[in-house]
Amino acid sequence: MSRDHYDDLTIVRYGHPALREKAVPVRRVTDSVRRLIERMVELMRAARGLGLAANQLGIPQRVAVVEIDDRFTPLIDPEIVSATGSETGEEGCLSLPRLYGNVPRPTRVVVRARDLFGKRIKLTADGMMARALCHEIDHLNAKLFVDRADESSLYWLMGHTEEGEPITQQTTLEDALKVFVAARPSEK
Numbered sequence: 001m002s003r004d005h006y007d008d009l010t011i012v013r014y015g016h017p018a019l020r021e022k023a024v025p026v027r028r029v030t031d032s033v034r035r036l037i038e039r040m041v042e043l044m045r046a047a048r049g050l051g052l053a054a055n056q057l058g059i060p061q062r063v064a065v066v067e068i069d070d071r072f073t074p075l076i077d078p079e080i081v082s083a084t085g086s087e088t089g090e091e092g093c094l095s096l097p098r099l100y101g102n103v104p105r106p107t108r109v110v111v112r113a114r115d116l117f118g119k120r121i122k123l124t125a126d127g128m129m130a131r132a133l134c135h136e137i138d139h140l141n142a143k144l145f146v147d148r149a150d151e152s153s154l155y156w157l158m159g160h161t162e163e164g165e166p167i168t169q170q171t172t173l174e175d176a177l178k179v180f181v182a183a184r185p186s187e188k
Ligand code: NI
Pocket: 092, 093, 094, 095, 135, 139
């Protein structure tokens, strides 16, 4: 495939306006939507993420991808139709690199979306997959995991010891967000 403008897309960080913009439905799944998804998968895998939403590439369209246990799920115009249970677990986000915290999520969700051919699909997910779907659909609704995280659980992952143990540093939400905003490149 020849180079196109999708190749230039990168993952934007906290402070970019697209992360706080509610994404609009795609409705028609065109080649350009499929090409966007292809680029999102590349970026997600390169960053070793479990999911990515189009807002995170600066494109406020209702498109997201999730990949857990080698199972790739594209999500076009996804919508949570039912959610049950609640479980707190750790989350991070490629737009807030190295920051982690505990977020309560439903244990099971049913999601309606479109597949790569525009056909309506319905999927039921539990546990980690349910968490990832909620996190990505939140992105499309301009929400970030830090909006829902238990603030006392927030920490920076600073690195790992020689034994592979994580080195962490607790942070408040305010201090963490300041770091991202201070690091932002100036924009036109
Ligand atoms: Ni995220």
